[in-house]
Amino acid sequence: MYRKFAALSVTVLVTSFLVPQYTINILGSIIKNSLYPSKRFTKPSQNVLTKEQLKLYNGIDKPELYLSILGEVFDVTKGAKHYGPNQQYNIFVGCDASRSFVTGKFSIEDISDEVADLSKEDLRSLNHWVRFYKKQYTHVGVLLGRYYDENGEITPYGKEVKKLIKSAEKDKEEEKKLQQKYPGCNVEWDPDKGSRFWCSTGSGGIDRDWVGTPMQFYEVNSKSYRCACIKETELDSLGNVKKYDNCDAKSKSCFVKNID
Numbered sequence: 129m130y131r132k133f134a135a136l137s138v139t140v141l142v143t144s145f146l147v148p149q150y151t152i153n154i155l156g157s158i159i160k161n162s163l164y165p166s167k168r169f170t171k172p173s174q175n176v177l178t179k180e181q182l183k184l185y186n187g188i189d190k191p192e193l194y195l196s197i198l199g200e201v202f203d204v205t206k207g208a209k210h211y212g213p214n215q216q217y218n219i220f221v222g223c224d225a226s227r228s229f230v231t232g233k234f235s236i237e238d239i240s241d242e243v244a245d246l247s248k249e250d251l252r253s254l255n256h257w258v259r260f261y262k263k264q265y266t267h268v269g270v271l272l273g274r275y276y277d278e279n280g281e282i283t284p285y286g287k288e289v290k291k292l293i294k295s296a297e298k299d300k301e302e303e304k305k306l307q308q309k310y311p312g313c314n315v316e317w318d319p320d321k322g323s324r325f326w327c328s329t330g331s332g333g334i335d336r337d338w339v340g341t342p343m344q345f346y347e348v349n350s351k352s353y354r355c356a357c358i359k360e361t362e363l364d365s366l367g368n369v370k371k372y373d374n375c376d377a378k379s380k381s382c383f384v385k386n387i388d
């Protein structure tokens with residue numbers, strides 16, 4: 129036994145000197161590929177449907193109802209009363225009509241999975257729908273096309289949309305924090321006097337122990353403003369607030385004849 133092992137070791141040692149390096153490299157890569165197959169040879173990690181395959185899941189050609197949103201395919205068969213043939217939201221079935229989730233346009237010619245140009249508000253709304261489907265229905269795969277490739281890997285477009293959605297959600301978080309720190313004003317309108325803005329300890333839906341001064345508050349990177357209640361101690365230090373015309377900087381109530 130020991131002799132056999134010694135002979136084998138010598139053979140391997142001698143062979144490694146005699147066999148050219150490139151042969152060893154080729155053998156190495158064959159062994160490596162069979163142990164750790166490269167991406168090209170792997171099966172997609174998730175079920176990838178083509179547009180033609182997805183189209184069949186319409187409750188007629190196949191009994192199930194599938195829809196795709198941002199390239200994520202869900203089985204919505206249990207919602208047949210909404211998605212089934214001739215039902216109100218049947219337009220979403222068998223295709224990716226992501227854009228219609230926010231435009232509300234449900235005609236065949238409006239079907240599109242392009243969303244990168246949508247507003248941040250719309251992107252958040254779209255994300256809300258994706259979360260809804262993940263929660264309510266079963267995710268059955270991805271759609272080959274704009275968002276996923278044949279290996280089920282996300283495309284550059286898909287990555288870009290994910291990034292846009294993340295940024296839109298982040299903005300919303302920032303906005304919420306700003307709403308807490310700089311709460312909205314109370315508003316009332318009178319045809320003769322115009323609009324009156326004023327602050328109170330509960331204005332903007334934020335309960336607090338201070339009242340604040342109504343000011344024009346400009347959001348980051350925005351030309352539009354909202355009325356916000358600013359603490360007296362911060363009035364002079366904030367760069368993005370402006371007093372209302374005809375309204376004293378320390379005034380608790382401002383009238384604006386015409387709101388622009």
Ligand code: HEM
Pocket residue numbers: 207210217228229230231232233
């Ligand atoms: C952008 C516009 C809209 C979109 C994309 C949309 C989409 C949808 C979808 C996908 C469903 C099915 C949800 C599920 O799977 O359970 C649904 C349900 C429903 N939608 Fe809409 N909808 C829109 C506007 C409206 C409007 C304007 C109304 C009312 C005037 C409305 C009333 C309803 C009702 C009553 C249900 C059924 C709720 C239930 O039974 O659970 N939708 N909508």
